[in-house]
Amino acid sequence: MQRNWGLVGLTLVLAACGTQNGNPAALDSVVAATGQLSAQSVLSWQALRQGDSGRDVVTLQYLLRQAGQTLAADGVFGSGTDTAVRNFQRARGLVVDGVVGGNTWEALIVTVRQGDSNNAVRAVQDQLRSGYGYGSVTVDGVFGSGTNTAVRDFQGRHGLGVDGVVGLNTWHALVTGSSTGGTGTTANLASQILGSSRITLGTSSSTSGGSPRQNIVDTANGRPARRGCASDANCGLTVALKRSMLQGMLSLAGAGNSFYITSIAGGVHSSTSDHYAGLAFDIGIWNGVSLSSPNSAHTAARNACIAAGSDPSQTFNAYNDPTGGHSNHVHCAWN
Numbered sequence: 001m002q003r004n005w006g007l008v009g010l011t012l013v014l015a016a017c018g019t020q021n022g023n024p025a026a027l028d029s030v031v032a033a034t035g036q037l038s039a040q041s042v043l044s045w046q047a048l049r050q051g052d053s054g055r056d057v058v059t060l061q062y063l064l065r066q067a068g069q070t071l072a073a074d075g076v077f078g079s080g081t082d083t084a085v086r087n088f089q090r091a092r093g094l095v096v097d098g099v100v101g102g103n104t105w106e107a108l109i110v111t112v113r114q115g116d117s118n119n120a121v122r123a124v125q126d127q128l129r130s131g132y133g134y135g136s137v138t139v140d141g142v143f144g145s146g147t148n149t150a151v152r153d154f155q156g157r158h159g160l161g162v163d164g165v166v167g168l169n170t171w172h173a174l175v176t177g178s179s180t181g182g183t184g185t186t187a188n189l190a191s192q193i194l195g196s197s198r199i200t201l202g203t204s205s206s207t208s209g210g211s212p213r214q215n216i217v218d219t220a221n222g223r224p225a226r227r228g229c230a231s232d233a234n235c236g237l238t239v240a241l242k243r244s245m246l247q248g249m250l251s252l253a254g255a256g257n258s259f260y261i262t263s264i265a266g267g268v269h270s271s272t273s274d275h276y277a278g279l280a281f282d283i284g285i286w287n288g289v290s291l292s293s294p295n296s297a298h299t300a301a302r303n304a305c306i307a308a309g310s311d312p313s314q315t316f317n318a319y320n321d322p323t324g325g326h327s328n329h330v331h332c333a334w335n
Helices: 007-017 025-034 055-066 079-091 102-108 119-132 145-157 168-176 186-194 212-220 243-254 296-307
Strands: 199-201 259-263 280-286 330-333
Touching: 055 079, 055 102, 055 119, 055 168, 079 102, 102 168, 119 145, 119 168, 119 243, 145 168, 186 199, 186 212, 186 243, 199 212, 199 243, 212 259, 243 259, 243 280, 243 296, 280 296, 296 330
Parallel strands: 199 259
Antiparallel strands: 259 280, 280 330
16 A cells, blocks of 8 residues: 655654664665655755756656656656646645656655566666666666666665665655765765866856856855856756766766866857756867867867767767857767
């Protein structure tokens, strides 16, 4: 039987399990026993809404499918996903606003473990494979021994109880990158970027939105990054920089490359740009070579981004962009 826990009930469960004494795994065990948890949110979740895209939207879409909604898991929060979210919120007695905040996330969560086979397992596998680099995990919806091994490794690296059960806290760590230990949070990744001698972040105050450095400083301090203003709809808005992109940036530096970043979430791009989704950055100088005009460094930088996990179909330089919009930089975008 599945149970829905109100705020009072959840508080009692937390107390009984000892989570107030620093045991984040205890609640996962409770969720494993109840099957699903829908409650007043007590964790900090990244809100998703129409116009967002990326890995966490894929997770959302798989969980909506698990809940009986019909939609594609394409990583784009369009009108179809908005309708599915509103239908789900209405069915669960939540505020029907199309915004996936803490209460909606936690109502969607289904605890999964070895032996399960469903769309929720696909969401876990997709996060592990594409968000955290567990390349041996296949996104087939079958929670087998390989997925179990990856989950346990992920839990260990993120300071969670290592039991192979994907409950509330493990879901939260997968979606937000948050942890009680380890260095996988977006804030920690941003701090590592700020401390890297190989990554130079542009500081131009004339950049629409936030400068690259300010975007990373804000992320390191737990704040969202300011978007640029390709249209009035973007002006004044913010976005949480995605973990996959920040990890990619560090991977480039870790491979021995030095580079200068001219834009992350700021700047003027198309209104649907990956920059405004927190998924892309532009490189203006690569290993000491300016990319102000087409040269061999364009090819080297693009290839390095792809090797670090960027999406080949969305990683552009002077030679593979037919629009000519990337003649003076390389654009690297992650899913």
